[in-house]
Amino acid sequence: MDAVKAVLSGNRLALARLLTQIENDTSEGRTALDVLFSHTGNAHLIGVTGAPGTGKSSLVNRLAHFYRHPPGKAEPVRVAVVAVDPSSPFTGGAVLGDRIRMRDLAGDPDVFIRSMASRGSLGGLANATAGVVQAFDAAGFDLILIETVGAGQAEVDIAKLAHTTLVIEAPGLGDDIQAIKAGILEIADILVINKADRPGVGNTESALRGMLNLAHPSRYSGRFGNSILQAEGSEAEGEMWVPPIQRTIAIDGTGIPELGALIADHRQHLEDSGGITRRERFRLKSELENMLRETLVTRWRKEIPESFYQELLDRLVAREISPWRAVEELIDGGAQS
Amino acid sequence: MDAVKAVLSGNRLALARLLTQIENDTSEGRTALDVLFSHTGNAHLIGVTGAPGTGKSSLVNRLAHFYRHPPGKAEPVRVAVVAVDPSSPFTGGAVLGDRIRMRDLAGDPDVFIRSMASRGSLGGLANATAGVVQAFDAAGFDLILIETVGAGQAEVDIAKLAHTTLVIEAPGLGDDIQAIKAGILEIADILVINKADRPGVGNTESALRGMLNLAHPSRYSGRFGNSILQAEGSEAEGEMWVPPIQRTIAIDGTGIPELGALIADHRQHLEDSGGITRRERFRLKSELENMLRETLVTRWRKEIPESFYQELLDRLVAREISPWRAVEELIDGGAQS
Numbered sequence: 001m002d003a004v005k006a007v008l009s010g011n012r013l014a015l016a017r018l019l020t021q022i023e024n025d026t027s028e029g030r031t032a033l034d035v036l037f038s039h040t041g042n043a044h045l046i047g048v049t050g051a052p053g054t055g056k057s058s059l060v061n062r063l064a065h066f067y068r069h070p071p072g073k074a075e076p077v078r079v080a081v082v083a084v085d086p087s088s089p090f091t092g093g094a095v096l097g098d099r100i101r102m103r104d105l106a107g108d109p110d111v112f113i114r115s116m117a118s119r120g121s122l123g124g125l126a127n128a129t130a131g132v133v134q135a136f137d138a139a140g141f142d143l144i145l146i147e148t149v150g151a152g153q154a155e156v157d158i159a160k161l162a163h164t165t166l167v168i169e170a171p172g173l174g175d176d177i178q179a180i181k182a183g184i185l186e187i188a189d190i191l192v193i194n195k196a197d198r199p200g201v202g203n204t205e206s207a208l209r210g211m212l213n214l215a216h217p218s219r220y221s222g223r224f225g226n227s228i229l230q231a232e233g234s235e236a237e238g239e240m241w242v243p244p245i246q247r248t249i250a251i252d253g254t255g256i257p258e259l260g261a262l263i264a265d266h267r268q269h270l271e272d273s274g275g276i277t278r279r280e281r282f283r284l285k286s287e288l289e290n291m292l293r294e295t296l297v298t299r300w301r302k303e304i305p306e307s308f309y310q311e312l313l314d315r316l317v318a319r320e321i322s323p324w325r326a327v328e329e330l331i332d333g334g335a336q337s
Numbered sequence: 338m339d340a341v342k343a344v345l346s347g348n349r350l351a352l353a354r355l356l357t358q359i360e361n362d363t364s365e366g367r368t369a370l371d372v373l374f375s376h377t378g379n380a381h382l383i384g385v386t387g388a389p390g391t392g393k394s395s396l397v398n399r400l401a402h403f404y405r406h407p408p409g410k411a412e413p414v415r416v417a418v419v420a421v422d423p424s425s426p427f428t429g430g431a432v433l434g435d436r437i438r439m440r441d442l443a444g445d446p447d448v449f450i451r452s453m454a455s456r457g458s459l460g461g462l463a464n465a466t467a468g469v470v471q472a473f474d475a476a477g478f479d480l481i482l483i484e485t486v487g488a489g490q491a492e493v494d495i496a497k498l499a500h501t502t503l504v505i506e507a508p509g510l511g512d513d514i515q516a517i518k519a520g521i522l523e524i525a526d527i528l529v530i531n532k533a534d535r536p537g538v539g540n541t542e543s544a545l546r547g548m549l550n551l552a553h554p555s556r557y558s559g560r561f562g563n564s565i566l567q568a569e570g571s572e573a574e575g576e577m578w579v580p581p582i583q584r585t586i587a588i589d590g591t592g593i594p595e596l597g598a599l600i601a602d603h604r605q606h607l608e609d610s611g612g613i614t615r616r617e618r619f620r621l622k623s624e625l626e627n628m629l630r631e632t633l634v635t636r637w638r639k640e641i642p643e644s645f646y647q648e649l650l651d652r653l654v655a656r657e658i659s660p661w662r663a664v665e666e667l668i669d670g671g672a673q674s
Contacts, residue, residue: 030661037659051389130660281654288653291664296633299668316625317618322374323467324367327628331636 003028004035007139012109015139019114022131025124033131036138041280043080043137044267047159048147049187050168055194057083058250059168060147064111066256067143077142078110084129084158085117085149112141123294126158130287160187161283163276164266166259168192169208171200185211188243190262196247196255208245241269304330340365341372344476349446352476356451359468362461370468373475378617380417380474381604384496385484386524387505392531394420395587396505397484401448403593404480414479415447421466421495422454422486449478460631463495467624497524498620500613501603503596505529506545508537522548525580527599533584533592545582578606641667 006014021029046063050056064079105111114132116125129146136144146162148155159165167188185191185208193204244262248255270276312329315321321329343351358366383400387393401416442448451469453462466483473481483499485492496502504525522528522545530541581599585592607613649666652658658666 034659034661038656041656053388053390277654281650284653284660285650288650288660288663288667291660292637292667293630293634295664295668296637297630300629300633313618313622313625316621317614319375319378322371323621323625323628324371326625327632330625330629331632 004032007032007036007135008039010140012112015112015135018135019132022135023116023128025128029131033134037134039138040134041137043133043141043144044164045133045137045162045283046143046145046263047162047165048145048168049156049159049165050170050192052149054168054170055250056147056149056168059192059194059248060145061105062248062250062253062256063145063260064105064113066253066260068105068108068111070260071257076110078140080111080136080141080144081113081147082129082132082136082144083113083115083147083149084125084155085115112136123290126290127287127294129158130161130290156187157286161286163270163279163283164189164263166190166192166263168194169204170195171198171204185243189241189266190259191243191245192259193245193247194250197249201247205245205247212243240273241266241275300331341369344369344373344472345376347477349449352449352472355472356469359472360453360465362465366468370471374471376475377471378474380470380478380481381501382470382474382499382620383480383482383600384499384502385482385505386493386496386502387507387529389486391505391507392587393484393486393505396529396531396585397482398442399585399587399590399593400482400597401442401450403597405442405445405448407597408594413447415477417448417473417478417481418450418484419466419469419473419481420450420452420484420486421462421492422452449473460627463627464624464631466495467498467627493524494623498623500607500616500620501526501600503527503529503600505531506541507532508535508541522580526578526603527596528580528582529596530582530584531587534586538584542582542584549580577610578603578612637668 003014003018007018018029018032022033023029048056048060060081060083064081067079068076070076105113116129116132133144133146146159148159165187167185167190169191170193191208193201193208195201246255246259246262248259250256270279309330312321312326316323316326340351340355344355355366355369359370360366385393385397397418397420401418404416405413407413442450453466453469470481470483483496485496502524504522504527506528507530528545530538530545532538583592583596583599585596587593607616646667649658649663653660653663
């Protein structure tokens with residue numbers, strides 16, 4: 001496995017090739033990941049999600065720049081960005097995004113930015129994203145920012161599979177945005193109000209604080225930011241993290257050092273509380289289940305004769321058979337063939 | 338099956354109970370749908386999607402009102418609304434939404450509004466949505482509006498499984514919304530610019546026209562609004578529908594009769610061109626495949642011993658085994674047990 005050795009030794013071209021293999025779900029990609037997986041587990045994974053119009057991409061750009069040029073005597077770290085865009089199956093949006101970003105960070109060998117567009121199914125995209133993150137981790141990137149474009153449940157599901165999840169808001173995004181926030185707040189470790197120079201920033205912050213208080217009457221109940229994970233792991237352990245709210249203006253860098261400090265605090269907190277172990281387990285379990293789901297369907301499809309499938313579909317369209325009966329016939333038919 | 342008879346005869350309470358059974362995926366629900374399915378295929382399904390802040394809910398409300406109080410001598414039709422909100426797994430957002438809507442349309446026995454929040458997996462939600470739509474169809478609702486909250490790929494996937502898909506935009510929703518539009522435009526049969534009294538509406542319309550022209554250099558190439566379906570069905574048949582752009586102001590009703598007319602035009606067009614048959618087949622195929630996926634995973638999970646699963650997860654977290662090897666061991670282990 002020369003390719004694997006090259007990736008482990010920091011060869012960018014080998015890494016870029018591997019990422020393409022992973023995106024295309026080739027057997028070479030799978031074999032390489034199989035070997036690389038034992039080298040993972042060192043990177044800090046940061047998920048970034050939020051509605052369109054909040055300026056996520058600019059913020060991620062600024063954060064990458066911050067980690068490359070840290071304040072004081074801190075050492076720069078190696079940064080990877082994975083920008084996941086499930087809503088662009090047909091367009092070159094992701095590629096265009098790459099080019100715009102590259103201007104800021106171009107030429108720095110310790111920054112790697114990869115945009116991922118949909119490859120058919122959402123499950124496939126989530127699998128590919130997990131694989132790309134593993135490759136960056138094995139290749140020695142210290143920090144991996146996983147940004148999702150769009151504000152749907154699938155995007156949130158991808159972003160939450162990180163150690164630290166940032167939820168980005170912005171003032172004045174419309175009236176029904178409140179409904180979105182309610183669900184998304186549950187996954188936030190850090191809330192960011194970007195475009196904080198816009199009118200209405202005070203209202204946005206008050207609304208966010210109000211919703212936090214509404215959802216969790218005591219701010220120190222230890223039920224913040226990790227409801228899902230606590231449901232999975234031991235509640236007694238209690239991560240006791242209260243999601244802070246940070247204002248930023250990504251275009252001029254305001255608030256970015258403070259945000260960087262909060263991310264470091266959260267990481268430290270996860271290590272001190274033992275929360276990191278629980279999150280790792282939850283994260284890997286979710287990855288495994290998604291991969292299982294895709295593999296089961298792929299294997300099953302190979303077993304079903306196409307003519308049998310089309311015939312059932314004809315009967316379904318003619319309303320001669322219900323979808324549930326069709327599923328039963330297909331699964332039993334597949335098992336017998 | 339007294340419940341089924343009651344639903345077919347228009348009993349609202351029986352229908353409400355059935356919808357809950359479908360949402361909870363009970364065996365009663367499945368049995369009822371199995372019988373009801375042969376009574377489906379009469380309703381016109383209208384998907385409504387778009388980014389947060391575009392005023393989708395108000396627009397859907399207005400449309401429902403329009404169909405209950407049509408202009409001129411047209412007969413009112415029976416309308417159902419299915420509001421799908423995958424981003425609110427924990428909150429009462431959907432229920433609150435119901436109450437707000439009900440004020441306008443309350444007491445009308447020929448309007449039925451149902452909000453659906455996430456029940457765990459997205460696949461499960463899509464299945465439940467398909468089932469609820471079938472129940473409304475069998476119960477004799479002429480028109481079913483399927484509204485998705487959020488702007489992710491999953492929401493788009495649900496909305497596009499309709500006969501006519503409306504994509505809602507609004508002026509001034511931020512700078513990175515353009516990227517979202519590009520992917521979403523491909524599924525639009527009708528583009529709506531809501532909140533058309535806001536500044537910047539001319540720019541929004543120009544941008545949309547520009548993107549339509551960019552994506553499809555000839556406006557009469559017949560490749561509009563149905564790229565996905567054409568890839569599935571016969572391209573030669575050529576639906577030749579150019580997605581119109583309609584400005585609306587949902588809060589005062591401006592543009593709603595015109596939008597209603599465009600929806601009727603699209604329906605007529607689908608019937609004249611034979612496109613309706615192709616869309617029905619595509620729609621049912623997608624529903625079937627989603628149902629298959631969920632069923633395969635559920636059946637498989639029942640076969641795997643929990644201890645075996647947890648042990649593999651431990652080895653995964655310890656990086657002793659890669660996710661791909663774990664999947665292989667789980668599937669082979671499941672087949673043997």
